[in-house]
Amino acid sequence: MNQQNTAVAADPEVGSSAEPQVDTGAGLPVDAELLQLLTPAGVRVETPENAAYRERVAHLDADALRGLYRDMVLTRRFDDESTSLQRQGELGLFPQSLGQEAAQIGSGRALSPQDYVFPSYREHGVAHTRGLDLADILRQFRGVDHGGWDPEEHNFHLYTLVIGSHTLHATGYAMGVQRDGLVGTGDPAKDTAVVTYFGDGATSQGDVSEALVFAAVNNAPLVLFCQNNQWAISEPTTKQSRVPIYQRAHGFGVPSVRVDGNDVLACYAATAEAIERAHSGGGPTFIEAYTYRMGAHTTSDDPTRYRTSEQEAVWRRRDPIDRLRLLLEAEGAWDEQWAAALAAEGDALGERLRTFVRGLGRPSTESMFEHVYATEHSVVTAERQWFEEYEASFADDGASRTHDQHGGAR
Numbered sequence: 001m002n003q004q005n006t007a008v009a010a011d012p013e014v015g016s017s018a019e020p021q022v023d024t025g026a027g028l029p030v031d032a033e034l035l036q037l038l039t040p041a042g043v044r045v046e047t048p049e050n051a052a053y054r055e056r057v058a059h060l061d062a063d064a065l066r067g068l069y070r071d072m073v074l075t076r077r078f079d080d081e082s083t084s085l086q087r088q089g090e091l092g093l094f095p096q097s098l099g100q101e102a103a104q105i106g107s108g109r110a111l112s113p114q115d116y117v118f119p120s121y122r123e124h125g126v127a128h129t130r131g132l133d134l135a136d137i138l139r140q141f142r143g144v145d146h147g148g149w150d151p152e153e154h155n156f157h158l159y160t161l162v163i164g165s166h167t168l169h170a171t172g173y174a175m176g177v178q179r180d181g182l183v184g185t186g187d188p189a190k191d192t193a194v195v196t197y198f199g200d201g202a203t204s205q206g207d208v209s210e211a212l213v214f215a216a217v218n219n220a221p222l223v224l225f226c227q228n229n230q231w232a233i234s235e236p237t238t239k240q241s242r243v244p245i246y247q248r249a250h251g252f253g254v255p256s257v258r259v260d261g262n263d264v265l266a267c268y269a270a271t272a273e274a275i276e277r278a279h280s281g282g283g284p285t286f287i288e289a290y291t292y293r294m295g296a297h298t299t300s301d302d303p304t305r306y307r308t309s310e311q312e313a314v315w316r317r318r319d320p321i322d323r324l325r326l327l328l329e330a331e332g333a334w335d336e337q338w339a340a341a342l343a344a345e346g347d348a349l350g351e352r353l354r355t356f357v358r359g360l361g362r363p364s365t366e367s368m369f370e371h372v373y374a375t376e377h378s379v380v381t382a383e384r385q386w387f388e389e390y391e392a393s394f395a396d397d398g399a400s401r402t403h404d405q406h407g408g409a410r
């Protein structure tokens with residue numbers, strides 16, 4: 001197994017003279033250990049050190065680049081629309097992925113259909129790359145469903161809100177894939193990797209360390225994709241780690257790379273490398289995507305309480321969508337007609353989301369007992385029975401307790 005940790009020099013334009021010297025949030029010295037293939041100005045970075053990574057994106061022609069742009073724009077539209085729906089009282093809560101589109105789309109598009117993803121809770125862009133209808137995500141945030149989709153349909157597990165816990169599920173799943181003989185066969189349609197997404201804050205959770213231990217010693221086909229968006233709610237990364245997060249993987253014997261998380265090409269290339277390693281039996285890889293949560297933690301959070309608008313402005317200038325647009329323009333791949341059609345597609349998505357959410361009925365009260373265990377469990381059976389009897393005790397009060405089909409969190 002390759003124990004080398006990758007550090008590729010590039011000018012991240014972070015803390016450079018081009019930027020005002022404000023606290024960018026990381027606190028850590030933003031060193032040159034950052035894989036970047038596209039600067040915030042939309043210029044391709046070409047160094048001898050990143051040649052192997054450049055090769056991994058060389059096949060992405062104008063059409064493919066426009067495809068990545070479309071993915072990011074639609075993800076952001078989903079984000080905006082869902083945030084508005086929450087503000088209108090249609091959703092209980094919503095966690096935005098704003099600013100993290102490149103990390104999610106770049107990595108998600110590097111996966112093969114048979115690969116399996118274990119997300120945390122703001123991986124809307126990854127969900128989109130797996131072919132999930134984004135509307136389905138809103139079932140959970142309206143509080144009418146425990147999940148909202150069939151994980152097996154898209155190889156995309158349900159959102160997990162218990163920080164870090166799903167990295168262990170992913171590790172176990174990857175060990176299962178390995179035991180099923182789906183690694184190192186040399187058949188690109190068969191070899192399978194498992195990818196788990198988690199945040200900088202999650203790396204402080206014991207589960208992530210345990211996942212690293214098990215993945216490393218079992219040589220599991222796992223990609224640990226950490227989106228370092230600089231914050232764990234109001235806790236900055238500086239209070240989470242004394243070293244850049246990707247360096248922690250050293251101690252576990254897991255190769256790692258720190259990538260510019262606002263650079264869709266770098267995220268694609270680093271993930272493609274890690275997937276290839278996992279598929280071929282080379283074991284796990286840790287990727288730290290260095291990005292920024294441009295929005296609030298969730299719609300319940302007020303980031304003005306703990307960070308400055310100057311810091312936010314610095315990161316707005318590194319917007320992942322803007323930089324790909326600049327590249328498309330510079331390479332003559334920007335097409336006004338296509339852009340207008342994309343804007344219309346975004347509007348149609350917005351309209352569809354609004355209609356979908358407002359039309360979601362209430363779940364039946366019994367549904368809370370479904371899927372707790374894969375098979376019937378005596379405790380759940382007893383609880384369901386008790387609840388049915390409790391509900392029945394209101395029988396003569398039926399009119400006020402009727403489950404209407406168009407209720408929900410208003």
Ligand SMILES: Cc1ncc(C[n+]2csc(CCOP(=O)(O)OP(=O)(O)O)c2C)c(N)n1
Pocket residue numbers: 122161162163164198199200201202203229231232233293297
């Ligand atoms: C085990 C556990 N502890 C605490 C929480 C409360 N909590 C929810 S989100 C969060 C911060 C997570 O930060 P990070 O891992 O960086 O992910 P991000 O939200 O930034 O994407 C915390 C502490 C939780 N959900 N689960």
Ligand SMILES: [Mg+2]
Pocket residue numbers: 199200201227228229230231232233
């Ligand atoms: Mg975070």
